[in-house]
Amino acid sequence: MEKRVTVLLLEDKVAVISGASRGIGRAIAVACAREGAAIVINYTTNEKAASEVLAAVENIGGKGIVVQADVTVVEDCEKLINAALDNFGKIDILVNNAGITRDNIMARMKPADWHAVINTNLTGAFNCTKAAIRPFLKQKTGGRIINMASIIGLIGGAGQANYAAAKAGLLGMTKSLARELAPRQITVNAIAPGYIDTEMTAVLSENLKESIKKQIPLGRTGSPEDVAALVVFLASKQAAYITGQVIAVDGGLVMN
Ligand code: NAP
Numbered sequence: 001m002e003k004r005v006t007v008l009l010l011e012d013k014v015a016v017i018s019g020a021s022r023g024i025g026r027a028i029a030v031a032c033a034r035e036g037a038a039i040v041i042n043y044t045t046n047e048k049a050a051s052e053v054l055a056a057v058e059n060i061g062g063k064g065i066v067v068q069a070d071v072t073v074v075e076d077c078e079k080l081i082n083a084a085l086d087n088f089g090k091i092d093i094l095v096n097n098a099g100i101t102r103d104n105i106m107a108r109m110k111p112a113d114w115h116a117v118i119n120t121n122l123t124g125a126f127n128c129t130k131a132a133i134r135p136f137l138k139q140k141t142g143g144r145i146i147n148m149a150s151i152i153g154l155i156g157g158a159g160q161a162n163y164a165a166a167k168a169g170l171l172g173m174t175k176s177l178a179r180e181l182a183p184r185q186i187t188v189n190a191i192a193p194g195y196i197d198t199e200m201t202a203v204l205s206e207n208l209k210e211s212i213k214k215q216i217p218l219g220r221t222g223s224p225e226d227v228a229a230l231v232v233f234l235a236s237k238q239a240a241y242i243t244g245q246v247i248a249v250d251g252g253l254v255m256n
Helices: 023-034 048-058 076-088 113-138 163-185 207-215 224-235
Strands: 014-017 036-043 065-068 093-096 144-146 187-194 246-249
Touching: 014 076, 023 036, 023 048, 023 093, 023 224, 036 048, 036 076, 048 065, 065 076, 065 207, 076 113, 076 246, 093 113, 093 224, 113 163, 144 163, 144 224, 163 187, 187 224, 224 246
Parallel strands: 014 036, 014 093, 036 065, 093 144, 144 187, 187 246
Antiparallel strands: none
């Protein structure tokens, strides 16, 4: 009879997670640490929250570091990836999770809000990935890149032209990069969360939240942990044959 053994899915892996101080990024950090990965916890302004994530990681026996870096700044992204290399000797997993919203109907949208959302959600992912690509290739051990998109990038959202454009752009980047890196066994996938309970969605009115909930087939909004579970799977060996995909975590809200 075959013996049942418990294996950690991300044992000895090193994961860099942008925007890991709060919300979905925090849940990803903790979930990856629980599976044995060392975590590079990135934040941009909220040092206290990032330190709390490190404490949560250490509390479950994991290890990690906190690195301040603004993903819109090229040098900061290089610093972030170098911190992984300096502290843990390698990078196996990059999660481009940092994101912001600046919602408004296009007629009232300020150019600054357009640019801020594109710069953070799309160019930020480009900056981090660009900084990580050479180390990934040099290591010759394959790797995982996971981009946090949104169902809004698939279906659009009134008052979210900037965010939808950034997230749809991220999907195009994901598929192109998946093709470029497949020969090196580096997979590149995107996750499209639906409505997830974080500070990002806490600002929505109660009426809007209720009407969104009614449209979700599974009858509830998502938790950051719902998204983190998919990140762990995509980052693991189990997902070695999955690349260039966009997977929704949305309670069935968008079905293709
Ligand atoms: P959140 O709770 O607002 O957290 C945002 C995180 O991004 C924070 O850690 C923040 O750091 C970081 N961040 C923001 N700008 C940054 C920058 N320039 N450089 C580095 N880090 C930066 O957001 P969330 O809801 O967890 O969202 C995480 C990702 O999921 C985003 O890409 C978002 O678009 C996507 N998403 C969320 C939902 C949802 O319903 N919540 C749905 C679909 C997609 P500080 O703490 O330092 O500010």
